[in-house]
Amino acid sequence: MVNSPEASDWREGRRRSARDAIIRAAWTLVAEEGVAGVSIRDLARRAGITTPTVYAYFESKNAIYDAMFGQAATEFADTMAKPIDGDDPREILAGLARRFLEFCTSDPARYQLLFQRVLPGFEPSPGSYAPAVRALANTHELLALNGITDARQLDLWTALITGLVDQQVSNDPGGDRWTGLVDESVTMFLAHCQPQRVARVSSNRPTRAKGRRS
Amino acid sequence: MVNSPEASDWREGRRRSARDAIIRAAWTLVAEEGVAGVSIRDLARRAGITTPTVYAYFESKNAIYDAMFGQAATEFADTMAKPIDGDDPREILAGLARRFLEFCTSDPARYQLLFQRVLPGFEPSPGSYAPAVRALANTHELLALNGITDARQLDLWTALITGLVDQQVSNDPGGDRWTGLVDESVTMFLAHCQPQRVARVSSNRPTRAKGRRS
DNA sequence: GTCTATAGCTGGATAGAC
DNA sequence: GTCTATCCAGCTATAGAC
Numbered sequence: 001m002v003n004s005p006e007a008s009d010w011r012e013g014r015r016r017s018a019r020d021a022i023i024r025a026a027w028t029l030v031a032e033e034g035v036a037g038v039s040i041r042d043l044a045r046r047a048g049i050t051t052p053t054v055y056a057y058f059e060s061k062n063a064i065y066d067a068m069f070g071q072a073a074t075e076f077a078d079t080m081a082k083p084i085d086g087d088d089p090r091e092i093l094a095g096l097a098r099r100f101l102e103f104c105t106s107d108p109a110r111y112q113l114l115f116q117r118v119l120p121g122f123e124p125s126p127g128s129y130a131p132a133v134r135a136l137a138n139t140h141e142l143l144a145l146n147g148i149t150d151a152r153q154l155d156l157w158t159a160l161i162t163g164l165v166d167q168q169v170s171n172d173p174g175g176d177r178w179t180g181l182v183d184e185s186v187t188m189f190l191a192h193c194q195p196q197r198v199a200r201v202s203s204n205r206p207t208r209a210k211g212r213r214s
Numbered sequence: 215m216v217n218s219p220e221a222s223d224w225r226e227g228r229r230r231s232a233r234d235a236i237i238r239a240a241w242t243l244v245a246e247e248g249v250a251g252v253s254i255r256d257l258a259r260r261a262g263i264t265t266p267t268v269y270a271y272f273e274s275k276n277a278i279y280d281a282m283f284g285q286a287a288t289e290f291a292d293t294m295a296k297p298i299d300g301d302d303p304r305e306i307l308a309g310l311a312r313r314f315l316e317f318c319t320s321d322p323a324r325y326q327l328l329f330q331r332v333l334p335g336f337e338p339s340p341g342s343y344a345p346a347v348r349a350l351a352n353t354h355e356l357l358a359l360n361g362i363t364d365a366r367q368l369d370l371w372t373a374l375i376t377g378l379v380d381q382q383v384s385n386d387p388g389g390d391r392w393t394g395l396v397d398e399s400v401t402m403f404l405a406h407c408q409p410q411r412v413a414r415v416s417s418n419r420p421t422r423a424k425g426r427r428s
Numbered sequence: 429g430t431c432t433a434t435a436g437c438t439g440g441a442t443a444g445a446c
Numbered sequence: 447g448t449c450t451a452t453c454c455a456g457c458t459a460t461a462g463a464c
Contacts, residue, residue: 018447036250037334040440052442053448061440117384118332120251155381156395156402163377167369170331181370184406188370192402232429253457267430269459 030109070128077131094186104165244323284342291349308400318379
Protein backbone atom coordinates (compact mmCIF):
# COMPACT_ATOMS: atom_id res chain seq x y z
CA MET A 1 0.00 0.00 0.00
CA VAL A 2 1.27 3.39 -0.94
CA ASN A 3 -0.13 5.20 2.06
CA SER A 4 0.90 2.75 4.75
CA PRO A 5 1.67 4.30 8.14
CA GLU A 6 5.34 3.39 7.74
CA ALA A 7 5.68 5.29 4.51
CA SER A 8 3.84 8.22 6.03
CA ASP A 9 6.17 8.36 9.02
CA TRP A 10 9.17 8.05 6.78
CA ARG A 11 7.98 10.91 4.64
CA GLU A 12 7.24 12.99 7.68
CA GLY A 13 10.76 12.36 8.93
CA ARG A 14 12.24 13.35 5.60
CA ARG A 15 10.22 16.49 5.55
CA ARG A 16 11.31 17.45 9.05
CA SER A 17 14.96 16.84 8.32
CA ALA A 18 14.72 18.94 5.17
CA ARG A 19 13.16 21.73 7.20
CA ASP A 20 15.91 21.38 9.77
CA ALA A 21 18.56 21.63 7.08
CA ILE A 22 17.07 24.91 5.89
CA ILE A 23 16.91 26.27 9.43
CA ARG A 24 20.52 25.22 10.03
CA ALA A 25 21.61 27.11 6.93
CA ALA A 26 19.61 30.09 8.13
CA TRP A 27 21.44 30.13 11.47
CA THR A 28 24.85 30.10 9.82
CA LEU A 29 23.73 32.97 7.61
CA VAL A 30 22.40 35.17 10.39
CA ALA A 31 25.63 34.57 12.29
CA GLU A 32 27.53 35.99 9.33
CA GLU A 33 25.24 38.70 8.03
CA GLY A 34 23.08 39.63 10.98
CA VAL A 35 19.45 38.82 11.61
CA ALA A 36 18.18 41.37 9.12
CA GLY A 37 20.72 40.46 6.46
CA VAL A 38 19.34 37.17 5.20
CA SER A 39 17.65 36.71 1.85
CA ILE A 40 15.81 33.66 0.60
CA ARG A 41 18.21 33.43 -2.32
CA ASP A 42 21.31 33.34 -0.15
CA LEU A 43 19.60 30.95 2.19
CA ALA A 44 18.71 28.55 -0.61
CA ARG A 45 22.18 28.71 -2.06
CA ARG A 46 23.71 27.97 1.32
CA ALA A 47 21.38 25.03 1.79
CA GLY A 48 22.23 23.63 -1.63
CA ILE A 49 18.72 24.02 -3.03
CA THR A 50 16.86 26.60 -5.06
CA THR A 51 14.50 29.35 -4.03
CA PRO A 52 11.20 27.62 -4.86
CA THR A 53 12.24 24.57 -2.86
CA VAL A 54 12.44 26.75 0.20
CA TYR A 55 8.81 27.63 -0.34
CA ALA A 56 7.96 23.94 -0.47
CA TYR A 57 8.81 23.83 3.25
CA PHE A 58 8.03 27.32 4.48
CA GLU A 59 5.20 29.44 3.27
CA SER A 60 7.03 32.73 3.73
CA LYS A 61 10.21 34.29 5.01
CA ASN A 62 8.54 35.16 8.30
CA ALA A 63 7.62 31.50 8.72
CA ILE A 64 11.36 30.75 8.66
CA TYR A 65 12.00 33.45 11.24
CA ASP A 66 9.19 32.01 13.33
CA ALA A 67 10.70 28.52 13.24
CA MET A 68 14.07 29.99 14.24
CA PHE A 69 12.45 31.96 17.04
CA GLY A 70 10.67 28.87 18.32
CA GLN A 71 13.87 26.86 18.26
CA ALA A 72 15.78 29.60 20.08
CA ALA A 73 13.01 29.96 22.66
CA THR A 74 13.05 26.24 23.34
CA GLU A 75 16.83 26.24 23.73
CA PHE A 76 16.49 29.16 26.10
CA ALA A 77 13.85 27.46 28.20
CA ASP A 78 15.83 24.22 28.36
CA THR A 79 19.01 26.06 29.29
CA MET A 80 17.41 28.04 32.06
CA ALA A 81 15.36 25.16 33.44
CA LYS A 82 18.28 22.84 34.10
CA PRO A 83 18.82 22.50 37.86
CA ILE A 84 21.73 24.30 39.44
CA ASP A 85 23.99 22.48 41.87
CA GLY A 86 24.25 23.70 45.43
CA ASP A 87 21.67 24.97 47.84
CA ASP A 88 22.93 28.44 48.63
CA PRO A 89 20.28 30.73 47.17
CA ARG A 90 22.91 33.30 46.35
CA GLU A 91 24.95 30.80 44.36
CA ILE A 92 21.84 29.60 42.59
CA LEU A 93 21.02 33.15 41.60
CA ALA A 94 24.56 33.82 40.42
CA GLY A 95 24.57 30.58 38.48
CA LEU A 96 21.33 31.54 36.84
CA ALA A 97 22.73 34.89 35.81
CA ARG A 98 25.92 33.32 34.47
CA ARG A 99 23.86 30.86 32.50
CA PHE A 100 21.76 33.63 31.01
CA LEU A 101 24.83 35.63 30.05
CA GLU A 102 26.49 32.58 28.53
CA PHE A 103 23.38 31.81 26.53
CA CYS A 104 23.07 35.33 25.18
CA THR A 105 26.72 36.04 24.43
CA SER A 106 27.51 32.64 22.92
CA ASP A 107 25.24 33.42 19.98
CA PRO A 108 24.56 37.13 19.52
CA ALA A 109 22.36 36.57 16.48
CA ARG A 110 20.14 34.24 18.49
CA TYR A 111 20.01 36.82 21.26
CA GLN A 112 19.10 39.51 18.77
CA LEU A 113 16.29 37.46 17.29
CA LEU A 114 14.93 36.32 20.64
CA PHE A 115 15.09 39.43 22.78
CA GLN A 116 15.54 42.46 20.60
CA ARG A 117 12.90 43.57 18.19
CA VAL A 118 14.96 44.12 15.08
CA LEU A 119 12.78 42.62 12.34
CA PRO A 120 10.12 45.06 11.15
CA GLY A 121 6.86 43.28 10.60
CA PHE A 122 7.82 40.08 12.33
CA GLU A 123 5.97 38.86 15.39
CA PRO A 124 6.53 35.37 16.71
CA SER A 125 3.49 33.10 16.74
CA PRO A 126 2.04 32.19 20.14
CA GLY A 127 3.34 28.66 19.78
CA SER A 128 6.88 29.85 19.23
CA TYR A 129 6.62 32.41 21.98
CA ALA A 130 5.34 30.09 24.71
CA PRO A 131 8.69 28.55 25.77
CA ALA A 132 10.17 31.97 26.41
CA VAL A 133 7.29 32.83 28.73
CA ARG A 134 7.79 29.56 30.55
CA ALA A 135 11.47 30.31 31.10
CA LEU A 136 10.80 33.78 32.45
CA ALA A 137 8.29 32.41 34.94
CA ASN A 138 10.97 29.98 36.04
CA THR A 139 13.39 32.85 36.60
CA HIS A 140 10.90 34.65 38.79
CA GLU A 141 10.50 31.50 40.87
CA LEU A 142 14.21 31.30 41.53
CA LEU A 143 14.30 34.97 42.47
CA ALA A 144 11.51 34.34 44.93
CA LEU A 145 13.79 31.78 46.64
CA ASN A 146 16.02 34.75 47.42
CA GLY A 147 13.12 36.69 48.80
CA ILE A 148 12.90 38.85 45.72
CA THR A 149 9.22 39.09 45.04
CA ASP A 150 8.69 42.82 44.82
CA ALA A 151 7.91 43.88 41.28
CA ARG A 152 10.34 46.79 41.42
CA GLN A 153 13.18 44.57 42.47
CA LEU A 154 12.40 42.05 39.76
CA ASP A 155 12.56 44.87 37.23
CA LEU A 156 15.83 46.07 38.70
CA TRP A 157 17.25 42.57 38.37
CA THR A 158 16.27 42.20 34.72
CA ALA A 159 17.67 45.63 33.92
CA LEU A 160 20.96 44.81 35.59
CA ILE A 161 21.46 41.47 33.86
CA THR A 162 20.28 42.56 30.43
CA GLY A 163 22.50 45.60 30.78
CA LEU A 164 25.48 43.33 31.21
CA VAL A 165 24.47 41.38 28.12
CA ASP A 166 23.83 44.48 26.09
CA GLN A 167 27.17 46.07 26.89
CA GLN A 168 29.00 42.80 26.34
CA VAL A 169 27.63 42.07 22.89
CA SER A 170 27.74 45.72 21.80
CA ASN A 171 31.13 46.82 23.06
CA ASP A 172 33.23 43.72 23.65
CA PRO A 173 31.93 40.90 21.46
CA GLY A 174 33.68 37.66 22.20
CA GLY A 175 35.32 39.06 25.32
CA ASP A 176 34.45 38.95 29.00
CA ARG A 177 34.64 42.59 30.02
CA TRP A 178 31.04 42.64 31.26
CA THR A 179 30.30 38.95 31.75
CA GLY A 180 33.11 38.99 34.30
CA LEU A 181 31.07 41.42 36.39
CA VAL A 182 28.24 39.01 37.04
CA ASP A 183 29.31 37.96 40.53
CA GLU A 184 29.91 41.54 41.56
CA SER A 185 26.50 42.42 40.16
CA VAL A 186 24.76 39.72 42.16
CA THR A 187 26.57 40.83 45.29
CA MET A 188 25.54 44.41 44.73
CA PHE A 189 21.96 43.48 43.96
CA LEU A 190 21.47 41.18 46.95
CA ALA A 191 23.15 43.62 49.31
CA HIS A 192 20.60 46.15 48.19
CA CYS A 193 17.58 43.86 48.38
CA GLN A 194 18.58 41.92 51.49
CA PRO A 195 20.28 44.50 53.73
CA GLN A 196 20.13 42.27 56.81
CA ARG A 197 20.70 39.03 54.91
CA VAL A 198 17.06 38.38 55.65
CA ALA A 199 14.20 38.64 53.26
CA ARG A 200 12.82 42.00 54.19
CA VAL A 201 9.27 43.09 53.66
CA SER A 202 9.47 46.14 51.52
CA SER A 203 7.76 49.21 52.90
CA ASN A 204 6.38 50.13 49.52
CA ARG A 205 3.84 47.81 48.04
CA PRO A 206 4.46 46.26 44.66
CA THR A 207 3.53 48.70 41.98
CA ARG A 208 1.13 48.04 39.21
CA ALA A 209 2.30 45.57 36.60
CA LYS A 210 2.19 47.60 33.48
CA GLY A 211 4.56 46.25 30.86
CA ARG A 212 4.26 43.17 28.75
CA ARG A 213 7.06 40.90 29.69
CA SER A 214 10.32 40.60 31.49
CA MET B 215 29.11 91.04 -8.34
CA VAL B 216 27.86 87.55 -8.82
CA ASN B 217 30.36 86.03 -6.50
CA SER B 218 30.30 88.63 -3.80
CA PRO B 219 30.81 87.30 -0.28
CA GLU B 220 27.25 88.24 0.60
CA ALA B 221 25.80 86.18 -2.19
CA SER B 222 28.09 83.33 -1.30
CA ASP B 223 27.02 83.40 2.34
CA TRP B 224 23.41 83.61 1.35
CA ARG B 225 23.71 80.62 -0.87
CA GLU B 226 25.53 78.74 1.81
CA GLY B 227 22.73 79.49 4.23
CA ARG B 228 20.12 78.36 1.76
CA ARG B 229 21.99 75.16 1.17
CA ARG B 230 22.27 74.48 4.86
CA SER B 231 18.61 75.09 5.50
CA ALA B 232 17.67 72.80 2.63
CA ARG B 233 19.87 70.12 4.14
CA ASP B 234 18.26 70.70 7.51
CA ALA B 235 14.81 70.32 6.00
CA ILE B 236 15.76 66.94 4.59
CA ILE B 237 17.21 65.82 7.90
CA ARG B 238 14.10 66.99 9.70
CA ALA B 239 11.93 64.94 7.36
CA ALA B 240 14.24 62.00 7.95
CA TRP B 241 13.75 62.23 11.71
CA THR B 242 9.99 62.22 11.46
CA LEU B 243 10.24 59.19 9.20
CA VAL B 244 12.49 57.15 11.44
CA ALA B 245 10.20 57.95 14.34
CA GLU B 246 7.36 56.37 12.41
CA GLU B 247 9.01 53.53 10.54
CA GLY B 248 12.12 52.75 12.56
CA VAL B 249 15.71 53.51 11.73
CA ALA B 250 15.99 50.76 9.14
CA GLY B 251 12.65 51.55 7.54
CA VAL B 252 13.47 54.71 5.64
CA SER B 253 13.80 54.91 1.89
CA ILE B 254 15.02 57.84 -0.15
CA ARG B 255 11.72 57.90 -1.99
CA ASP B 256 9.63 58.25 1.16
CA LEU B 257 12.09 60.76 2.52
CA ALA B 258 11.88 62.93 -0.58
CA ARG B 259 8.11 62.74 -0.68
CA ARG B 260 7.91 63.75 2.96
CA ALA B 261 10.25 66.67 2.37
CA GLY B 262 8.21 67.84 -0.61
CA ILE B 263 10.96 67.25 -3.16
CA THR B 264 11.95 64.47 -5.53
CA THR B 265 14.53 61.77 -5.22
CA PRO B 266 17.30 63.34 -7.33
CA THR B 267 17.05 66.55 -5.33
CA VAL B 268 18.00 64.61 -2.24
CA TYR B 269 21.17 63.61 -4.02
CA ALA B 270 21.89 67.26 -4.71
CA TYR B 271 22.46 67.64 -0.95
CA PHE B 272 23.66 64.22 0.14
CA GLU B 273 25.87 61.98 -1.88
CA SER B 274 24.36 58.78 -0.53
CA LYS B 275 21.89 57.36 1.93
CA ASN B 276 24.64 56.69 4.41
CA ALA B 277 25.62 60.36 4.21
CA ILE B 278 22.13 61.16 5.47
CA TYR B 279 22.49 58.67 8.28
CA ASP B 280 25.86 60.20 9.09
CA ALA B 281 24.39 63.69 9.32
CA MET B 282 21.64 62.37 11.57
CA PHE B 283 24.18 60.57 13.71
CA GLY B 284 26.29 63.69 14.03
CA GLN B 285 23.27 65.77 15.00
CA ALA B 286 22.17 63.21 17.58
CA ALA B 287 25.69 62.97 18.98
CA THR B 288 25.89 66.73 19.36
CA GLU B 289 22.51 66.84 21.10
CA PHE B 290 23.70 64.07 23.38
CA ALA B 291 26.92 65.86 24.24
CA ASP B 292 25.11 69.15 24.87
CA THR B 293 22.51 67.45 27.03
CA MET B 294 25.03 65.64 29.17
CA ALA B 295 27.42 68.59 29.47
CA LYS B 296 24.91 70.99 30.98
CA PRO B 297 25.78 71.64 34.63
CA ILE B 298 23.66 70.02 37.31
CA ASP B 299 22.43 72.06 40.23
CA GLY B 300 23.50 71.13 43.73
CA ASP B 301 26.79 69.99 45.15
CA ASP B 302 25.92 66.59 46.58
CA PRO B 303 27.84 64.12 44.42
CA ARG B 304 25.13 61.56 44.82
CA GLU B 305 22.53 63.97 43.54
CA ILE B 306 24.76 64.97 40.67
CA LEU B 307 25.19 61.35 39.72
CA ALA B 308 21.48 60.64 39.97
CA GLY B 309 20.74 63.74 37.92
CA LEU B 310 23.16 62.59 35.29
CA ALA B 311 21.51 59.19 35.10
CA ARG B 312 18.04 60.73 34.91
CA ARG B 313 19.22 62.99 32.13
CA PHE B 314 20.64 60.08 30.20
CA LEU B 315 17.45 58.06 30.60
CA GLU B 316 15.33 61.02 29.56
CA PHE B 317 17.48 61.59 26.51
CA CYS B 318 17.29 57.98 25.40
CA THR B 319 13.63 57.28 26.10
CA SER B 320 12.32 60.56 24.75
CA ASP B 321 13.35 59.57 21.23
CA PRO B 322 13.83 55.83 20.81
CA ALA B 323 14.77 56.14 17.16
CA ARG B 324 17.56 58.55 18.04
CA TYR B 325 18.72 56.17 20.75
CA GLN B 326 18.66 53.30 18.29
CA LEU B 327 20.73 55.18 15.75
CA LEU B 328 23.20 56.53 18.28
CA PHE B 329 23.85 53.58 20.56
CA GLN B 330 22.64 50.42 18.90
CA ARG B 331 24.21 49.12 15.77
CA VAL B 332 21.18 48.38 13.69
CA LEU B 333 22.19 49.61 10.24
CA PRO B 334 24.22 47.05 8.32
CA GLY B 335 27.09 48.70 6.49
CA PHE B 336 26.81 52.05 8.23
CA GLU B 337 29.65 53.43 10.30
CA PRO B 338 29.58 57.04 11.48
CA SER B 339 32.40 59.22 10.24
CA PRO B 340 34.99 60.35 12.79
CA GLY B 341 33.63 63.87 12.67
CA SER B 342 30.14 62.73 13.53
CA TYR B 343 31.40 60.38 16.18
CA ALA B 344 33.56 62.85 18.04
CA PRO B 345 30.83 64.55 20.14
CA ALA B 346 29.71 61.20 21.52
CA VAL B 347 33.24 60.46 22.68
CA ARG B 348 33.42 63.86 24.29
CA ALA B 349 30.19 63.21 26.20
CA LEU B 350 31.36 59.85 27.47
CA ALA B 351 34.59 61.38 28.74
CA ASN B 352 32.48 63.96 30.54
CA THR B 353 30.46 61.22 32.19
CA HIS B 354 33.61 59.53 33.43
CA GLU B 355 34.73 62.81 34.94
CA LEU B 356 31.52 63.16 36.90
CA LEU B 357 31.80 59.58 38.10
CA ALA B 358 35.31 60.33 39.28
CA LEU B 359 33.82 63.06 41.50
CA ASN B 360 32.05 60.23 43.29
CA GLY B 361 35.28 58.34 43.66
CA ILE B 362 34.34 55.95 40.89
CA THR B 363 37.51 55.60 38.89
CA ASP B 364 37.97 51.86 38.79
CA ALA B 365 37.40 50.51 35.30
CA ARG B 366 35.25 47.64 36.54
CA GLN B 367 32.96 49.98 38.41
CA LEU B 368 32.65 52.26 35.43
CA ASP B 369 31.60 49.25 33.37
CA LEU B 370 29.14 48.20 36.04
CA TRP B 371 27.64 51.68 35.99
CA THR B 372 27.20 51.77 32.23
CA ALA B 373 25.65 48.29 32.27
CA LEU B 374 23.20 49.28 34.97
CA ILE B 375 22.04 52.47 33.31
CA THR B 376 21.88 51.11 29.78
CA GLY B 377 19.98 48.13 31.16
CA LEU B 378 17.35 50.49 32.50
CA VAL B 379 17.13 52.19 29.12
CA ASP B 380 16.99 48.93 27.22
CA GLN B 381 14.21 47.46 29.33
CA GLN B 382 12.27 50.71 29.25
CA VAL B 383 12.26 51.16 25.49
CA SER B 384 11.78 47.46 24.81
CA ASN B 385 9.10 46.52 27.30
CA ASP B 386 7.34 49.68 28.40
CA PRO B 387 7.70 52.30 25.68
CA GLY B 388 6.33 55.62 26.77
CA GLY B 389 5.97 54.50 30.38
CA ASP B 390 8.15 54.82 33.45
CA ARG B 391 8.39 51.29 34.74
CA TRP B 392 12.20 51.28 34.55
CA THR B 393 13.03 54.98 34.46
CA GLY B 394 11.36 55.18 37.85
CA LEU B 395 14.06 52.89 39.21
CA VAL B 396 16.90 55.29 38.60
CA ASP B 397 17.18 56.62 42.14
CA GLU B 398 17.07 53.15 43.59
CA SER B 399 19.72 52.10 41.10
CA VAL B 400 22.03 54.93 42.09
CA THR B 401 21.55 54.09 45.76
CA MET B 402 22.35 50.46 45.12
CA PHE B 403 25.37 51.29 43.00
CA LEU B 404 26.89 53.79 45.40
CA ALA B 405 26.27 51.57 48.42
CA HIS B 406 28.25 48.93 46.61
CA CYS B 407 31.10 51.17 45.47
CA GLN B 408 31.34 53.40 48.55
CA PRO B 409 30.68 51.05 51.48
CA GLN B 410 32.32 53.42 53.97
CA ARG B 411 30.28 56.35 52.74
CA VAL B 412 26.91 54.90 53.60
CA ALA B 413 26.07 58.02 55.54
CA ARG B 414 25.06 60.98 53.49
CA VAL B 415 27.88 63.12 52.23
CA SER B 416 27.28 66.71 53.13
CA SER B 417 29.95 68.35 51.06
CA ASN B 418 32.26 67.37 48.32
CA ARG B 419 35.48 68.78 47.09
CA PRO B 420 35.38 68.40 43.35
CA THR B 421 38.97 69.56 42.95
CA ARG B 422 40.29 66.58 44.82
CA ALA B 423 41.12 64.06 42.21
CA LYS B 424 42.42 60.54 41.92
CA GLY B 425 41.06 59.13 45.11
CA ARG B 426 40.99 55.57 43.91
CA ARG B 427 38.63 53.59 46.00
CA SER B 428 36.97 50.33 45.29
C1' DG C 429 18.75 72.95 -8.49
C1' DT C 430 14.85 70.71 -9.68
C1' DC C 431 12.40 68.04 -12.40
C1' DT C 432 10.93 63.46 -15.55
C1' DA C 433 12.35 59.24 -16.67
C1' DT C 434 14.85 55.31 -16.09
C1' DA C 435 18.80 52.37 -15.35
C1' DG C 436 20.37 48.59 -12.59
C1' DC C 437 19.87 45.74 -8.99
C1' DT C 438 17.89 42.84 -5.30
C1' DG C 439 14.23 41.30 -2.84
C1' DG C 440 10.02 37.90 -1.98
C1' DA C 441 7.18 34.93 -4.18
C1' DT C 442 5.07 32.08 -8.16
C1' DA C 443 4.10 29.32 -12.77
C1' DG C 444 4.72 25.40 -14.92
C1' DA C 445 7.72 21.65 -16.87
C1' DC C 446 9.55 17.37 -15.26
C1' DG D 447 9.67 17.98 -4.68
C1' DT D 448 12.80 20.14 -7.40
C1' DC D 449 14.01 22.53 -11.03
C1' DT D 450 14.23 26.80 -14.83
C1' DA D 451 12.38 30.89 -15.75
C1' DT D 452 10.01 34.79 -14.53
C1' DC D 453 6.99 38.32 -12.38
C1' DC D 454 6.60 42.31 -9.78
C1' DA D 455 7.66 45.41 -6.21
C1' DG D 456 10.89 48.15 -4.02
C1' DC D 457 15.31 50.08 -3.56
C1' DT D 458 19.62 53.34 -4.55
C1' DA D 459 21.39 56.09 -7.76
C1' DT D 460 22.00 58.55 -12.29
C1' DA D 461 21.15 60.84 -17.04
C1' DG D 462 19.64 64.62 -19.17
C1' DA D 463 16.10 68.27 -20.16
C1' DC D 464 14.88 72.73 -18.33
